[in-house]
Amino acid sequence: MNESILLIEDEQALRTTLSDRLRAERYIVDTAADGNEGFDKASNQPFDLVILDVMLPGRSGLDVCREIRAAGMATPIMILTVRNETVDKVVGLKLGADDYVTKPFEAAELLARVEVLLRRVPVHAGKGLHQFGAIRVDVRQAQVTRDGKPVYLTAREFQLLRYLIERPGATIPRDELLRSVWGYNAEMFTRTVDTHVFSLRQKIEENQKTPELILTVPGVGYKFVGRGKA
Ligand code: CA
Secondary structure: OOOEEEEEOOOHHHHHHHHHHHHHOOOEEEEEOOHHHHHHHHHHOOOOEEEEEOOOOOOOHHHHHHHHHHOOEOOOEEEEEEOOOHHHHHHHHHOOOOEEEEEOOOHHHHHHHHHHHHHOOOOOOOOOEEEEOOEEEEOOOOEEEEOOEEOOOOHHHHHHHHHHHOOOOOEEEHHHHHHHHHOOOOHHHHHHHHHHHHHHHHHHOOOOOOOOOEEEEOOOEEEEOOOOEO
16 A cells, blocks of 8 residues: 655745655655645645745645644644744644654655654555544544544544544553554553543533543553444
């Protein structure tokens, strides 16, 4: 399965070099040269990853990032910032980007991070729609809605939700979630899982104090108990 990547970058030389490198790694690459074209493509076609420059004509990369998330799409986003623009980096991550690379960068570094982001999104063919009460999860589009309105999830929150949904009723230990959703091995990060479950509950549970979808299994992990219909 070749993953598809949307590269939104206005510098033509970089756009060409990068797409060549990505294609050489067998990714399917589409490009956009400004923020408006980029947002249009991102919202009309399912991509496995969006690589997004921050300084763009038309609509800034940060706006594109915010609007992709506001539309309820959880596609992983990697932003490209310029050295020392720590503000962009921080704002970008707050707006829902999943990783960033600082220009100038080595292609090898970017490729390594692309691989990490994509590894968290195993592509299952045929898995489509899940509905749990008012919550609807579209796995192919990486989109979550409540009563038809987009729910803002980061890519990691989406992958965590999806991992749980695809194993209904099973108790999933925190370390399994870490390994499968984040790719970490260290146990010291298990609180990461709790933090993400907390924010997921805020977004998808009717009442986060009495969760009905994601239950805590004390001392072990979590269990998805939503009764869905496809
Ligand atoms: Ca630029």
